[in-house]
Amino acid sequence: MATRTIAEPYKIKMVEPIRQIPAEARKRAIAEAGYNTFLLRSEDVYIDLLTDSGTSAMSDWQWAGLMLGDEAYAGSRNFYNLQKAVEEVYGFPYTVPTHQGRGAEHITSQLRIRPGQLVPMNMYFTTTREHVELAGGQYVDVILDEAHDPTSQHPFKGNVDLAKLDQVARERGAETIAYLSVATCVNMAGGQPISMQNLQEVSEWARGHQVAIIFDATRAVENAYFIQQREAGFAGKSIREILRQMMSHGEGCTVSAKKDNLVNIGGFLATRNEDFFEKARGMVVVFEGLHTYGGLAGRDMEAIARGTYEMCEQEYIASRVRQVEYLGNRLRSAGVPIVVPIGGHGVFLDAKRFLPHLSQDLFPAQALCAALYEDSGVRSMERGVVSAGRDKTTGKHNYPKLELVRLTVPRRVYTNLHMDVVAESCIALYQQREQVSGLKMVHEPEHLRFFQARFEPA
Numbered sequence: 001m002a003t004r005t006i007a008e009p010y011k012i013k014m015v016e017p018i019r020q021i022p023a024e025a026r027k028r029a030i031a032e033a034g035y036n037t038f039l040l041r042s043e044d045v046y047i048d049l050l051t052d053s054g055t056s057a058m059s060d061w062q063w064a065g066l067m068l069g070d071e072a073y074a075g076s077r078n079f080y081n082l083q084k085a086v087e088e089v090y091g092f093p094y095t096v097p098t099h100q101g102r103g104a105e106h107i108t109s110q111l112r113i114r115p116g117q118l119v120p121m122n123m124y125f126t127t128t129r130e131h132v133e134l135a136g137g138q139y140v141d142v143i144l145d146e147a148h149d150p151t152s153q154h155p156f157k158g159n160v161d162l163a164k165l166d167q168v169a170r171e172r173g174a175e176t177i178a179y180l181s182v183a184t185c186v187n188m189a190g191g192q193p194i195s196m197q198n199l200q201e202v203s204e205w206a207r208g209h210q211v212a213i214i215f216d217a218t219r220a221v222e223n224a225y226f227i228q229q230r231e232a233g234f235a236g237k238s239i240r241e242i243l244r245q246m247m248s249h250g251e252g253c254t255v256s257a258k259k260d261n262l263v264n265i266g267g268f269l270a271t272r273n274e275d276f277f278e279k280a281r282g283m284v285v286v287f288e289g290l291h292t293y294g295g296l297a298g299r300d301m302e303a304i305a306r307g308t309y310e311m312c313e314q315e316y317i318a319s320r321v322r323q324v325e326y327l328g329n330r331l332r333s334a335g336v337p338i339v340v341p342i343g344g345h346g347v348f349l350d351a352k353r354f355l356p357h358l359s360q361d362l363f364p365a366q367a368l369c370a371a372l373y374e375d376s377g378v379r380s381m382e383r384g385v386v387s388a389g390r391d392k393t394t395g396k397h398n399y400p401k402l403e404l405v406r407l408t409v410p411r412r413v414y415t416n417l418h419m420d421v422v423a424e425s426c427i428a429l430y431q432q433r434e435q436v437s438g439l440k441m442v443h444e445p446e447h448l449r450f451f452q453a454r455f456e457p458a
């Protein structure tokens with residue numbers, strides 16, 4: 001008998017209408033947005049796969065929690081609920097709430113990096129690297145080579161290459177390392193997980209060299225799910241058990257709660273190091289707000305606390321990752337070049353193979369995002385040379401090996417029919433790919449340029 005269909009573990013009780021504006025209007029809108037999908041108005045977007053950040057649907061239990069917001073300036077009960085959820089789920093006793101992930105990154109970087117120090121990471125993330133550099137630190141890439149190859153089938157492309165860590169320690173000295181920044185389900189690599197075995201080895205390395213591990217645990221639940229599905233010995237373990245075991249290897253973490261934790265806004269820093277915690281809560285009052293709200297309303301903290309339990313439910317996480325796989329498999333079977341294995345939070349089109357006639361100086365991923373929007377009103381995100389920015393010392397473009405378009409799937413928001421519309425648009429575009437032409441950058445902001453850069457047809 002054929003395997004039975006497994007449906008989403010929820011039903012929909014509120015809807016938000018969406019519409020596809022006419023082709024002419026889409027052409028005008030993307031030109032007015034400088035061919036940058038970040039500059040489109042959301043009302044002009046049909047299916048929004050720009051990001052999974054803050055775009056997920058909350059459950060009725062989370063919405064109910066909003067009504068229980070304790071909006072006291074100090075000591076809100078929702079802060080204590082959040083702290084309890086973080087301790088129970090991640091295992092860190094101390095929590096500092098922040099307005100979102102980059103608030104936690106800012107505090108961590110400022111407190112932990114002395115100018116000239118290194119921060120090895122399993123591939124860069126835009127905001128993380130920006131904060132490392134603003135604190136005078138230098139990012140060093142220590143991810144496996146396979147992560148930079150969109151065709152490699154390695155099941156754990158988020159793994160740290162220990163030989164690269166050894167090389168950093170040998171050439172620069174372990175004492176120059178501020179901390180190891182270890183990301184879970186590495187975003188820029190295509191949502192690729194790190195294995196428990198690798199985490200164990202990295203943690204032994206770190207202990208041996210007296211270096212702390214600070215996780216970017218923004219997508220740790222999606223990572224835990226891949227460990228459960230792919231790594232020997234974890235099939236019978238719950239997501240919570242796996243997550244706790246992963247986090248046991250770190251001194252702390254920064255989290256953008258807008259992803260795994262199923263909320264529209266918020267983040268936190270969590271740690272088991274009391275001294276780091278004391279310093280972080282001394283600093284949060286300067287940049288975010290009092291240490292019991294960190295820039296968030298009480299109701300927001302309640303929604304995060306509840307989302308933190310919900311994100312670990314087996315049926316939920318399986319359904320979420322399965323939907324991403326559904327989209328990826330549709331594209332793969334039509335021959336559209338994507339990053340494999342299919343990641344946790346989105347499907348990444350390989351713009352280098354999609355548009356081989358465009359050199360990286362013509363911003364192929366940016367051009368592909370614009371063309372996809374023109375074709376169907378689907379919004380995606382460039383993750384290539386524009387996102388990689390310029391080298392701070394030479395001033396030259398960084399040319400990443402991966403030149404990608406991210407089709408990011410919000411959690412519990414779209415149905416598989418929406419995924420079909422997206423797939424059909426990508427396939428149609430692939431069939432007439434020679435018609436997609438390159439772009440030139442006509443406005444370039446200094447920091448995180450991809451958000452506000454403007455382009456014109458080259």
Ligand code: P61
Nearest residue numbers: 051052053100101102125126127187218256258
């Ligand atoms: C995203 F185009 N991610 O993926 P904040 N760490 C990690 C993230 O994925 C992350 C943050 C820290 C976003 C939003 C975004 O270049 C961009 O809550 C692994 O956004 O401050 C955010 O968390 C920062 C989009 C961020 C971007 C930076 O869509």
